[in-house]
Amino acid sequence: MSNVTAVFFSPSETTKKVVSQIANNFNDENVVCDLLYFNDEKKFESDDIIVVGMPVFAGRIPKTARDRLSKLTGDNTKAIAVVNYGNAHVTDALLELVDLLKENGFDVIAAASTISHHSIFDGVAIGRPDESDIEKINEFAQKCIEKIENGDSLESDIPGNRPYVDYKQLPFVVSCDESKCVFCLECVGVCPEKAIPDDDPADVDLDLCSRCTSCINICPENARAFTGEAFEAKKPAFESANAERKEPEFYL
Structure with missing residues (x-):
């Protein structure tokens, strides 16, 4: 296979972990594009492969991450789209990511929503991704490799709505x-x-x-x-409401 690039915006480094796990399943040497620091235009070739991971911020991919990802373009380049969230809600984030990649010339062959320890409310999804998550992520990665080798594209419908939910600024x-x-x-x-x-x-x-x-x-x-008062007031209610374990979901 060709060059595999792990592209991610990962302020708390959990999305980076998931994307790296998928990329490491490929035998090729991985290239890293960390959108916390990389903010330039980049064109990928038709024989490249990218694994793109975004965190979910209130049902959307982060605005700054979207702006930086928009500068990356492909030439029918194979892409795997992943959103990583803290066991609360994905809402429209995965659909938004898949849409953006397609608009920018990428052939999205698979997508996933994965769960990690919540970056703001630390009582939610402690220890995630755990061994069970990693096993499922590796199985997904192997299926992605098979799809790329067979020249297949994404067949599953991605959940979400257009227009996407409005951006929200947290008061914390x-x-x-x-x-x-x-x-x-x-x-x-x-x-x-x-x-x-x-x-x-x-x-x-x-x-x-x-x-x-x-x-x-x-x-x-x-x-x-x-x-602050807003954070302290929200924390117990949020952690209680999102205590039940959610599982990663994969779309092929």
């Missing part, structure tokens, strides 16, 4: 414990919205912030976290 506050902050500026470099000033990394522009969790995940001192 991302704060920094200044007593822990060591001014390493890792959060400044990773923030896709440029919402953290380099002269005061303990601050965050909440009008720009998408609550993607990249700054929280990358902080070596665990200084950053969601706080």
Whole structure:
């Protein structure tokens, strides 16, 4: 097979894990395109293969991730579309991703929705993806390889609605414990919205912030976290409502 590129937007690194797991099933050497950092145009050839993973933000793929993914184009390039969510709701995200890839010249041969530990409410889907998830993801990857070898395209209908659900901005506050902050500026470099000033990394522009969790995940001192009345009020109800285990779904 040809070059396999793992394309992902993964602020908390869980979507990266799923996409990498699928890509590693191919015998070819994998190339990585991390959309947290990559924001340029790129054209894939007809004999390339891409595995594209996006997190689900309130039923959509993140707006910034969509903008960056839109710069990637294909020439009838084989693509596997994956959305990764925290055991709550996929809504229109997978349909949106498949639509976008097709619009940009990719031949989507398969799609999936997978579950990972929730990036905001840490009491949901703890330990996911677990061994059972990984086994199912590997089985899906092998079926994708067979489809590519046979020249087949996506046959399953993808759930979701057009127009997609409206984007929502979460009201939660991302704060920094200044007593822990060591001014390493890792959060400044990773923030896709440029919402953290380099002269005061303990601050965050909440009008720009998408609550993607990249700054929280990358902080070596665990200084950053969601706080505030809205977050504390929502957390127990959300975790209770989404406690029942959901399973990954695959579309071939």
